[in-house]
Amino acid sequence: MDFRGSDTIAGPERADLLPDSATMAVKVVIVGGFGVGKTTLVGSVSEIRPLTTEETMTQAGADVDDIAGVERKTETTVAMDFGRISITDELVLYVFGTPGQERFWFLWNGLFEGALGAVVLVDTRRLEVSFDVIGRLEDRCVPFVVAVNSFPESPGYPTEELRAALDLPAEVPIVACDARSRESSRDVLLTLMRYLYGLSAAAAR
Numbered sequence: 001m002d003f004r005g006s007d008t009i010a011g012p013e014r015a016d017l018l019p020d021s022a023t024m025a026v027k028v029v030i031v032g033g034f035g036v037g038k039t040t041l042v043g044s045v046s047e048i049r050p051l052t053t054e055e056t057m058t059q060a061g062a063d064v065d066d067i068a069g070v071e072r073k074t075e076t077t078v079a080m081d082f083g084r085i086s087i088t089d090e091l092v093l094y095v096f097g098t099p100g101q102e103r104f105w106f107l108w109n110g111l112f113e114g115a116l117g118a119v120v121l122v123d124t125r126r127l128e129v130s131f132d133v134i135g136r137l138e139d140r141c142v143p144f145v146v147a148v149n150s151f152p153e154s155p156g157y158p159t160e161e162l163r164a165a166l167d168l169p170a171e172v173p174i175v176a177c178d179a180r181s182r183e184s185s186r187d188v189l190l191t192l193m194r195y196l197y198g199l200s201a202a203a204a205r
Contacts, residue, residue, distance in 0.1 A: 024090055027114050028192060030081070030097040031137065032121035033129025037149045037179035038097040039081050041121060045095065045185035046083025080111055085186065093189060117196045118144040119188055121179065124154045127165055134166060145195050147177035147188045 030038045043050045081097030096111050112118075118137055122130045137144050146168065157165075159174050168174070175191050178184040 025092045025094055026116055026193075027094045027096065028189065029111055029115045029118045029142075030095060030121060031118050031133050031144075032098075033123070033126065033133060036121045036123045036126075036129070038121055041119075041147075041149075041177070041179035041185045041188070042081040042083045042095055042097040044180055044182045045085050045189065047086060048084050051080075051082040085189065087190070087193065093193075095189070112140065112142065115142065117192050118142050119192055120144050120146045121149050121177070122146060122162075122166070123149055123151060124157060124162070125151065127162075130166060134168070143196060143199055145173040145175065145188070145192045147175050147179075147191075150176065150178045 030041055032038050039052055043052070080099070081095075083095045083097075085093050085095060087093055096115070098111055120130060120134055120137065134144075134146075146162075146166065148162065162168075162174055163170070163172075173191050173195050175188055176184075177188050
């Protein structure tokens with residue numbers, strides 16, 4: 001059979017293949033309200049081409065989506081974001097970003113399947129959009145850390161004020177983050193891994 005001139009399906013690029021040295025994979029999830037920077041974080045930290053499901057926002061969603069504070073946003077995640085980062089030669093993190101709009105939260109059930117923990121990304125200009133997100137994680141008993149994403153207009157608050165505003169237990173880490181920076185986003189994931197390790201070690205005692 002002659003396939004010359006026909007379209008062919010390309011496989012993954014070499015850079016996207018899982019390293020041969022990888023022996024363990026862990027799934028974590030990035031959550032947060034609409035427009036807090038989840039897609040940006042996944043894209044900045046991923047060592048492979050990130051998978052995104054962003055679609056252009058239309059007038060059809062105007063009556064159901066709260067865009068207060070992010071009026072200039074023109075695209076939104078409608079299913080998930082996906083990336084991968086190697087923590088060590090052996091340990092690989094699969095990073096999934098959730099949709100921020102409440103009407104897409106039904107997708108969380110599948111995205112959280114098998115996840116060890118989560119990062120809650122917050123914007124101090126709109127802390128209220130994080131309340132329901134954190135509540136859902138607590139209801140699911142999913143361990144999480146909070147990353148405060150920096151925006152040019154974001155007011156700064158002491159950590160303990162943020163902890164009180166978000167009603168977080170003393171043991172939940174709160175870290176500063178610039179979702180545009182690979183190094184900063186990587187440090188957030190490392191904070192989550194250390195927190196999960198600490199919880200595991202405490203449970204084993």
